[in-house]
Amino acid sequence: MLRNIIGLLLALLILAGCGGSVGTGAEGAQPGSTAQATQTTAETTDSGPAEAQTVTGETYPNTLTVMSHDSFNLSTEVIAEFEKANNVKLQFLKAGDTGSALNRALLTRGNPLADVFFGVDNTFLSRALSADAFEPYAPQGLDQIPADLRLDPQDRLIPIDYGFVNLNYDKSSDLFKDQAQPEQLPLEDLTRPEFKGKVVVENPATSSPGLAFMLATVDYFGQEKWLDWWRQMKENGVVVVDGWETAYYTNFSGSSGQGPQPIVVSYATSPAAEVAFSEGKLTEPPTGNILPPKGSFRQIEFAGILKGTRNRALAEKWMDYMLSQRVQDDIMPQMVVYPVLPTAKIPEVYQQFAPVPQAPATLDPETIAQNRDTWIREWTEAVLR
Amino acid sequence: MKLETRNGDHRWRLAVRGSLALLRVALSGLPLIFFALFYFYPLAAILRLSFTSAEQSVAGMAALWRDSYYLRVLWFSVWQATLSTALTLAFGLPAAYVFARYQFRGKTLLRALATVPFVLPTVVVAAAFAALLGQNGLVNTALGGLLGRDAPLRLDNTLTLILIAHVFYNFTVVLRIVGGFWANLDPRIADAARVLGANRRRVWFEVTLPLLMPALGAAALLIFLFTFTAFGTILILGGPRFATVEVEIYRQAVDFFNLPIAGALSVLQIVATLALTIVYTRLQERASLPLDLRPQATLQRPVIGWRRRLLVGVVLGVMLVLLLAPLLALAYRSIALGGEWSLRFYRLLQQNQRSSYFFVPPLTAMRNSLMFASATTLLALLLGVPAAYLLTLRQRLLRAILDPLFILPLGTSAVTLGFGYIIALDEPPLNLRTSPLLVPLAHTLIALPFVVRAVLPVLRGIDPRLREAAAVQGAGPLRVLWEVDVPIVARAIVVGAVFAFTVSMGEFGATLLLYLPEYPTMPLVIYRFIGQPGLANYGQALAMSTLLMLVTALGFIAIERLRIGDIGEF
Numbered sequence: 001m002l003r004n005i006i007g008l009l010l011a012l013l014i015l016a017g018c019g020g021s022v023g024t025g026a027e028g029a030q031p032g033s034t035a036q037a038t039q040t041t042a043e044t045t046d047s048g049p050a051e052a053q054t055v056t057g058e059t060y061p062n063t064l065t066v067m068s069h070d071s072f073n074l075s076t077e078v079i080a081e082f083e084k085a086n087n088v089k090l091q092f093l094k095a096g097d098t099g100s101a102l103n104r105a106l107l108t109r110g111n112p113l114a115d116v117f118f119g120v121d122n123t124f125l126s127r128a129l130s131a132d133a134f135e136p137y138a139p140q141g142l143d144q145i146p147a148d149l150r151l152d153p154q155d156r157l158i159p160i161d162y163g164f165v166n167l168n169y170d171k172s173s174d175l176f177k178d179q180a181q182p183e184q185l186p187l188e189d190l191t192r193p194e195f196k197g198k199v200v201v202e203n204p205a206t207s208s209p210g211l212a213f214m215l216a217t218v219d220y221f222g223q224e225k226w227l228d229w230w231r232q233m234k235e236n237g238v239v240v241v242d243g244w245e246t247a248y249y250t251n252f253s254g255s256s257g258q259g260p261q262p263i264v265v266s267y268a269t270s271p272a273a274e275v276a277f278s279e280g281k282l283t284e285p286p287t288g289n290i291l292p293p294k295g296s297f298r299q300i301e302f303a304g305i306l307k308g309t310r311n312r313a314l315a316e317k318w319m320d321y322m323l324s325q326r327v328q329d330d331i332m333p334q335m336v337v338y339p340v341l342p343t344a345k346i347p348e349v350y351q352q353f354a355p356v357p358q359a360p361a362t363l364d365p366e367t368i369a370q371n372r373d374t375w376i377r378e379w380t381e382a383v384l385r
Numbered sequence: 386m387k388l389e390t391r392n393g394d395h396r397w398r399l400a401v402r403g404s405l406a407l408l409r410v411a412l413s414g415l416p417l418i419f420f421a422l423f424y425f426y427p428l429a430a431i432l433r434l435s436f437t438s439a440e441q442s443v444a445g446m447a448a449l450w451r452d453s454y455y456l457r458v459l460w461f462s463v464w465q466a467t468l469s470t471a472l473t474l475a476f477g478l479p480a481a482y483v484f485a486r487y488q489f490r491g492k493t494l495l496r497a498l499a500t501v502p503f504v505l506p507t508v509v510v511a512a513a514f515a516a517l518l519g520q521n522g523l524v525n526t527a528l529g530g531l532l533g534r535d536a537p538l539r540l541d542n543t544l545t546l547i548l549i550a551h552v553f554y555n556f557t558v559v560l561r562i563v564g565g566f567w568a569n570l571d572p573r574i575a576d577a578a579r580v581l582g583a584n585r586r587r588v589w590f591e592v593t594l595p596l597l598m599p600a601l602g603a604a605a606l607l608i609f610l611f612t613f614t615a616f617g618t619i620l621i622l623g624g625p626r627f628a629t630v631e632v633e634i635y636r637q638a639v640d641f642f643n644l645p646i647a648g649a650l651s652v653l654q655i656v657a658t659l660a661l662t663i664v665y666t667r668l669q670e671r672a673s674l675p676l677d678l679r680p681q682a683t684l685q686r687p688v689i690g691w692r693r694r695l696l697v698g699v700v701l702g703v704m705l706v707l708l709l710a711p712l713l714a715l716a717y718r719s720i721a722l723g724g725e726w727s728l729r730f731y732r733l734l735q736q737n738q739r740s741s742y743f744f745v746p747p748l749t750a751m752r753n754s755l756m757f758a759s760a761t762t763l764l765a766l767l768l769g770v771p772a773a774y775l776l777t778l779r780q781r782l783l784r785a786i787l788d789p790l791f792i793l794p795l796g797t798s799a800v801t802l803g804f805g806y807i808i809a810l811d812e813p814p815l816n817l818r819t820s821p822l823l824v825p826l827a828h829t830l831i832a833l834p835f836v837v838r839a840v841l842p843v844l845r846g847i848d849p850r851l852r853e854a855a856a857v858q859g860a861g862p863l864r865v866l867w868e869v870d871v872p873i874v875a876r877a878i879v880v881g882a883v884f885a886f887t888v889s890m891g892e893f894g895a896t897l898l899l900y901l902p903e904y905p906t907m908p909l910v911i912y913r914f915i916g917q918p919g920l921a922n923y924g925q926a927l928a929m930s931t932l933l934m935l936v937t938a939l940g941f942i943a944i945e946r947l948r949i950g951d952i953g954e955f
Contacts, residue, residue, distance in 0.1 A: 065819075070897070071916060076742045092743075092902045093819060099639040100800070100898060106642070107434070107808050113818055127642060203625040205636050239541075242620040245508050245915050249923055250515045256722060256923040257512060260520040260541075270918040277919025279733070281723070333739055336917065373641055384625050 060089045064314045067093040067114035067306075069101040073334040074327065082321050088314055098208050102128060105306060109133045112306040115315040118322070120157055120302045123211055126369030129156060134304035137316055141323040145340050149300055151365055157302035160322050163337040164268035164357050165212035166296035167199075168287050170254030173262035186292050187220055190233065190263070197237035200251040200261040203384075205376050207243045208299070213265040214379055215368060216297035219361035227382050234383050254287035268296060269336050272353035276336075285353050293359035301337070398861060405862055416772040416791070416833075422815070423826050424794060427805030434808060435648025446649050455633070459653065462629040465544065466613035469551035473608050474601070476552055476707065477559025479700045484560060485567035487697055488685045495701070497941040499708055500557045500883060504891030504937045505715075506908050507617030508915055509930045510550060513711040514622065516718060518546070523714070542624030550618045555608045556708060557887075562607070562839055565880045566600035568685075569678040569843070569873070598672035599842035606665050607838055610658060610795040616894065630654045634798040651801040658796025662789035670784075673845040678873050712934060719927035723920055730924035731932075743913075745905045747929065751936055754906040758889040758940065760825035761832055765885035768829065769836025770878060776837070777844050791837045794830040802827075803898035821904050824896055828889040835888065836881035843877040844870075882944050890937050907933045 060083060066072075072094065083090055093114055095101035102124050105117050109131065120128045128134065134156035142150070142158065149159040169175075169182055175198060176182045190199055202210030218226045230238075239261055241247045249257035252264040255274075267273075271285035289296075303322055305315045321327055328344035331337060338346075338356060449455045480499075484492065502510070518524050520536045528537045540546045578592045579585075594601075614631040628636075630650055638647035688697050720726055737744035772791050776784055794802075806827070810817040817823050847870060855865045893908040905913075907929060914926035 070913065072743075074742050075740050076744075077740065079742045091819075094902050096897045097639075099642075100803075103639060103642055103804070104807055104898070107804055108811065108818075111811055113807065205640055206620065206625070240625045241542075242625060245912075246511055246621050248918060249508075249915065250511055250519070255918065256920045257515065258521060259515060266918065273918040274920070277917065277921040279729070279921050281920070334741060376640075380625075 060087050062088045062311065062314060063091050064088050064116070064311055064318060065091045065093060065114040066116045066118060066318065067095055067101065067105060067112075068117070069098045069119040070094050070096065071335060072118055075330050075334060078326055078330045081326065082318070086314060086317050090318075098124065106131045106133050110308050112308045114306060115309040115311045116303060116318050117306050118160065118301070118303040120304070121208065122151060122298075122300045122302075122365050123208070123215065123368055123372065125151055125157065125302065125365040128302075128304075130369075133307055135307050135309070135312075137305050137319055139316070139319040139323050141320065141341070144342065145323065146342065149340050151300065152302070157304040158319060158323070159300050159340045160303050161331050161335065161337040161339055162298055162300040164296040164298055164360060165209045165216065165265065166268055166357065167213075167290035168252070168254065168264050168266040168270050169290055170252065170262040171286055171288055173198075173253060175262055182288060183290060184292055185290050187217065187229065187295055191229065191236050193236070195236060195263070197239065198261055199233070199236075199263040200239040200241060200247050200259075201265045202244055202247050203240050203242055204379055209244050209265055209267065211372075211376070212297040212299055214375065215363055216295060216361040218371075218375065219297075219363050220292075220294040227378055230379060230382050238383070240383060263290070267336075268357050269338075269350065269354040272350045273336055275353060276347070276349045289357070291357050291359075294361045296357045296360045297363075298360045300340075401861060401863065412771040413775045416768040416775070419768050419829075420790065424797075424802075424830060427802060427809040428797065429805075430809035431644075431801055431805035432648050432652070435644040435651075444645065446652075448646060449649050449653065455650070455653075458628050458630055458633050459657070461627065462613050462631075463657075465547060465551075465619075465627075465629070466609050466615075468544075469548055469555070469612040470605050470609045472548055473552045473555045474559055474605060476703070477556050477604075478563065480556070480560050480704050481564035481567055483697050483700045484564045485570075486572070486685060487693070488687050489697060493942060493945060494938075495704070496557075496560065497938040497945075498712065499560050499704065500887055500941055501712060501934050501938055502553050502708060503555075503557055503884075503887045504908075504933060505930065506891070506893055506911055507550075507621045509715065509911060509926070510553070510618075510711065511621045512718075512927075513715045514546065514550065515541075516714045517711055518549075542622075542626065544623070544627070547615075547618055547623045547627065550622050551608075551612050551615070553708060553711065554618070555611060556704075558608050558611075558884075559604050561880045561883065562604040562842075563597060563600045565839070565876050566842055566846075567597060569876065570596060571677045595672070596674070596676065599669060599845060602665060602669050602672060603838040603842055606662070606792070607795070607835060609661070610792065610834075613657075614654065614796060614798070616799070630657075631798055635800050638798075638800045638804065647798075647801065651798050654798060655793060655796055658793060659789050662792045662796075663785075666785070666788040673842065675848040675850075676846040677848055678843065678846050715927060716931045716934070719924065719931045722924045722927060730921070730928035733921060734925050734928055734932075743902055743905075745910050747910075747932060750905055750907045750910045750929070751932065753904045754890055754908075754933075754936065755940070757824050757828065757904075757906060758886045761828040761889035762882050762885040762944075764825060764829040765832040765836045766878065766882055769833050769881055769885075770840055770874075772833070773837045773840040773844055776841055792834050795834045799894040800898070802830075803895055806898075819901060821901055824904070824906075825889070827895040828892050829885070831892065831895070832885035832888040835884035836878075839881040839884065840874060840877045843874050847873055879945055879947075883941055886940055886944060887937065890933070890940065907936070 072092070079090055082088075095104045095113075098119055098121055102117075102120055105112065105114075106128070112133075117134070129152060136154050136156050137158075138155045139158060142155070145159060149162060151157075151159070169185075171182075175194065179185065189195070201213060204211040204214040217229060220226070221229050239251060241251060244266065247264050248255050248266055248270075249259075251257075251259040251261045252266075253259055253262045254264070268289050268291070271287045271289060274285045274287055275282045303319065305312065305319060309315050323341060325341065325343065328339040328341035331339040331344065332346050332350055336350075484496065505513075514522075516522055518538060518540050520539070520541065525536045525538050529535055540549075574596065575588050575592050578588045583591065613629070615629055616631045616635065619627050619629050619632055630653060634647050634650045634654070637643045637650065686693075688694055719730060720728060722730065731747075734747045737746075772787075776788055776791075778784060806823065807818050809815075810823075817826070851869050852865050855869050856862075860868065891908060893912070896906055896909060897912075911926050911929045911933070914922045914929065916922075
């Protein structure tokens with residue numbers, strides 16, 4: 001039995017050893033060189049910041065740390081180019097969803113975990129700015145960004161991308177057989193009996209698209225009437241779930257989960273993504289957007305340099321890079337949101353099926369900041385209790 | 386000459402005893418140091434930050450009392466946890482009995498399968514349940530056809546669904562902790578009672594049940610705490626109308642960044658846990674008796690005769706339906722999604738089609754998960770077994786303090802502790818905020834109560850006369866430990882190891898908060914895929930979930946095969 005214990009310890013040591021020398025073991029069998037390239041970066045954590053290795057396997061003297069929410073993504077080549085050009089190794093820290101990532105940044109103010117933060121959206125903008133956790137910096141190329149996306153006059157947080165939250169519908173549902181223009185369906189109509197139990201939304205208290213859609217309804221119906229609509233929706237059996245994943249895959253009938261509800265709160269890019277992520281099986285989206293004027297909410301995502309960074313010069317370089325053509329071209333294919341740079345390239349499928357909604361709701365971050373918690377509380381009272 | 390040898394022998398023994406005492410002190414110190422550094426210190430730091438002023442803390446607490454909403458949340462947490470615990474025990478006990486007392490084929494496999502639910506992310510379980518019990522699910526389609534009605538079962542967002550999920554998740558706690566203890570329990574005590582004229586009922590209530598109490602209590606406590614602080618199952622399966630204290634802490638901390646209220650709720654939850662544990666430990670000490678625990682191979686009977694066949698058949702049948710159906714539904718969908726049978730989603734997992742920087746090959750995710758789980762298992766055993774030994778010491782006061790202490794992490798909110806880690810462990814030598822070590826450390830904290838609770842009832846059940854007899858016959862303390870304690874506790878240690886491994890394989894919340902993209906685990910990869918629209922993403926999430934089930938099941942079998950000690954059933 002002693003042999004068994006020793007065997008166990010040995011096995012664990014070997015496993016632990018694998019951790020140090022990633023890229024030589026299991027994934028040696030992986031096809032393609034990108035996988036290995038990604039792995040090489042993993043090795044660097046052990047070798048420390050002094051001689052950090054990068055995507056291309058070269059060693060660079062400095063490390064720049066970027067903190068973000070989970071959905072941050074870019075191409076391997078785009079990251080490698082920056083590392084090479086600036087003689088720096090990039091390290092990424094992902095810290096949960098938008099809310100928890102930002103709160104982590106705010107809690108570590110003064111002694112930050114990273115140099116740059118990506119992923120504050122306009123619903124959280126005021127919290128981030130009033131906590132005084134970001135340093136002002138106007139990156140190169142900022143003047144090309146449309147003025148209505150730049151919400152911080154002091155340039156502590158810079159817009160990088162944006163997306164729209166609105167209703168998606170299942171084209172195959174009988175509900176839309178006789179609809180002339182489902183794309184223009186007014187939200188008022190959803191309180192009609194034929195839509196009873198047919199709409200699923202996310203809880204604004206726990207979900208970022210849920211909050212965004214709630215904010216759209218505030219603008220759509222006005223601050224006096226929006227709750228009335230939600231009360232009627234409650235009467236009409238609106239289904240509320242905790243987060244987007246459940247709403248889309250478990251409840252929505254248009255997705256691969258094939259749930260019971262043909263209308264869901266999702267993104268304007270979702271129908272196009274259904275085609276893009278169908279492995280060539282689809283040429284047309286099985287779902288569509290419902291986009292009456294003011295029926296969608298624009299979520300803008302910002303990045304900024306964290307106060308207390310020890311790499312200010314490099315952090316500025318990264319901020320410049322985030323607004324460069326190179327990164328902006330990469331945003332739609334990797335993150336499925338619209339780049340802020342007007343000249344950025346959009347893949348064909350998104351051009352075709354995810355045009356930018358023309359008349360989104362407009363609520364400024366100040367109004368959102370002042371009313372956010374109250375609105376969520378009122379919504380909860382009206383819809384859930 | 387002769388005298389000198391004896392003298393030397395004696396001196397050697399003294400030295401051994403001395404170093405053993407030192408070793409014991411060092412070993413018992415380890416769990417305490419670990420707790421001080423990785424539990425109390427971060428917790429204190431975040432609470433201090435939440436209550437920056439005395440007024441604020443008073444205001445936070447007062448708000449809890451003023452608003453009856455929070456009391457209702459607390460009440461709901463207690464209520465659903467009580468129901469969940471009772472139901473899980475009701476379903477789990479017959480299975481624990483059958484596994485403890487009968488020999489049948491496929492036992493190891495079945496036991497491994499019963500543990501698999503523990504590691505599955507709630508989002509995935511929700512999808513499996515929807516496929517099975519949802520409005521358009523299999524059961525509803527079948528029932529609807531029979532009854533001629535549309536969707537006769539309406540379980541979405543009901544307490545029933547939460548309870549089913551909790552039984553699904555925690556079944557294995559009863560099966561392993563109670564079953565493991567039961568398997569070594571000498572049936573001759575019950576036989577003796579029967580010979581003396583007691584009927585089955587009386588034997589069960591007056592002999593077997595009291596003897597099982599320590600293990601039963603441990604399992605009940607763990608299930609209660611696990612469901613009392615439930616997060617994902619409540620949010621995702623119960624829908625937004627239900628909230629436990631844990632859910633409310635997350636909302637307050639993350640969505641509103643209202644740290645005073647979140648802090649006050651955390652304190653409330655910890656106090657409730659503490660109170661429960663104190664009551665429990667009091668009862669438990671009275672319940673545990675020295676027992677003649679025996680190797681189980683001698684105690685198990687073959688399944689012969691129609692009565693036994695029927696019993697074993699029914700129990701295993703219920704278990705299969707309850708546990709296996711959702712797992713199979715998942716695995717089936719991962720190969721049948723999109724209309725045709727194929728392994729394409731598994732193949733897709735290996736292709737970095739968009740040449741994304743954050744692409745993770747499946748083998749890498751498996752390796753990371755296994756690495757963290759192995760480290761967690763090792764750490765949890767290294768700390769948990771001495772901790773359990775500490776709790777068998779004679780000093781009552783020490784016991785009374787330590788016993789609830791080792792349970793507390795289960796009653797502590799993951800967000801609170803996660804935030805505590807990043808503000809407390811931010812300076813050298815403990816600047817661990819971006820260290821991959823944080824993941825196994827956090828996992829160990831959650832796994833520790835399971836190890837302690839699995840080992841403790843068995844440890845307390847060891848008849849001290851066994852040790853005395855061994856000592857009288859000349860065995861040194863080390864030998865007594867090795868020949869008496871280890872063989873008897875071995876099975877419980879395996880149970881603890883399985884739980885530590887499982888907790889780590891499936892843990893998601895803490896990993897997400899403390900996460901470095903260099904070391905993505907399998908649950909993180911699942912979440913990444915399920916966070917985007919499109920058939921390929923959903924299919925890959927299902928494929929990765931199926932792989933997670935497989936890897937975990939193989940992991941258990943491996944752990945159980947590494948029989949530590951002579952008692953094993955293989």
